[in-house]
Amino acid sequence: VRxxxxxxxxxxxxxxxxxxxVVAESGARDVAHAVVGTPGVYDEKQGRVRYAMHLPGWGRAGLFDRMREELGIPLEVHNDANLAALGEYTYGVGAGSRLFAYIMIGTGLGMGIVSEGRLFTGAHGGAGEIGFLPWPGRHKPETLEDAVSGVAVVEAARHFGxxxxxTAKAVFDAAREGHPAAVEAVRLEGERIAHTVAAAAAVLDPDLVVLGGGVGHSVDLLLAPVSETLRALTPLRPKLVPGRLGEDAVLLGAVATALGTARDVVFERRSAP
Incomplete structure (x- = not known):
């Protein structure tokens, strides 16, 4: 739904x-659990999302409590990149990986980490918020999100003429057709993504890094410049692959999360006196 x-x-x-x-159309009699994926970090104590920079007002306290009340069922809230990582681990390319990182590149930049089949979210839920890493901008210090997101692809294309x-999609489509400025913009994006992967490799030592999100649709153009730059940057070079689930990665991660809880809830209900 748009x-x-x-x-x-x-x-x-x-x-x-x-x-x-959706529930009404499915004919389901009862729903045991719900999961929402969102940019930012959900603070359970305050009941609000922090760091969702691209969604004004989304961090307002009480918003998710209101949703819980109106739905009338338990509702979990998770970072979208974390859910995408879990989705790829459960239903996509991550199956069998000991530790893998899902890098989501779109309007923003985020990373989900799955270790031994479980999400790693850090002490306060902020693990994987790599968009906040500093990046040396041309005129002033920036963040890695400023350099790597879809907006950065458009800015680079304009810079090259x-x-x-x-839009980022238009730039990638033009690069596929050989437009020189678009090709240069995509090459630069690949180099910057390589710095992102290098940082993840040094801190996490993953055996697999998955590239996904909106920019993930054009990973076929990015893999070569990312791999080439990565070879020059670091000896730590994990296997690099595109995501398999596309736009459904977050959704399927939410499904996997909700099913895990719902099965326990249903079992408890059926086994209760």
Whole structure:
């Protein structure tokens, strides 16, 4: 369902209404558990999301409590990159990996980490928030998210001479057709992603790194420049592959998470006196 909401409250209402519609259409008699994936880090004590920079008002306290009340069922909230990582581990390319990192590149930049089949989220839920890593900008210090996200691809394309209304997808499509400025922009994006992978490799030592998110649709163009730059940057070079689940990675990670809880809930209900 396309999000046309202009406020955080309207978006929450859209989520609830969509969930109700899906349940009604499915014919399900009872729903045991729900999971929401969102950018940022969910603070359970305060009941709000932090660091969701691209969703104004989404960090307002009480928003998810309201959603729980309106749905009438238990609701978990998880970072979207974490869920995507779990989705790829459960249903995609990550099966059998001892420790793998899912790098989500789109409007923002995030990373989900799965170790021995379990999400690693850190002491406060912020593990994998690699978008906050510092990056030396041309005119002032930036973050890695500023350098690697879809917006950065468009800015690079303009810098190399592309004009008109541009999106990251349009730049990648033009690169596929051999447009020189687009090719240069994609090459630069690949080099910057390589720095992201190098940082993850040095800290985590993953056996597998998955590239996904909106930019993941064009991983075929990125793998060569990422791999070449990675060879020059570091001796720590994990296996690098595109995600298999595409836009469904977050959704399927949420399904895997909810099923794990729901099975226990249903078993307890059926075994109770």
């Amino acid at each position: 999000n046309r909401a202009r406020t955080s409250g309207a978006m929450a209402d859209l989520v609830v209404a969509t969930a109700r519609r 592309m004009t008109g209304h541009l």
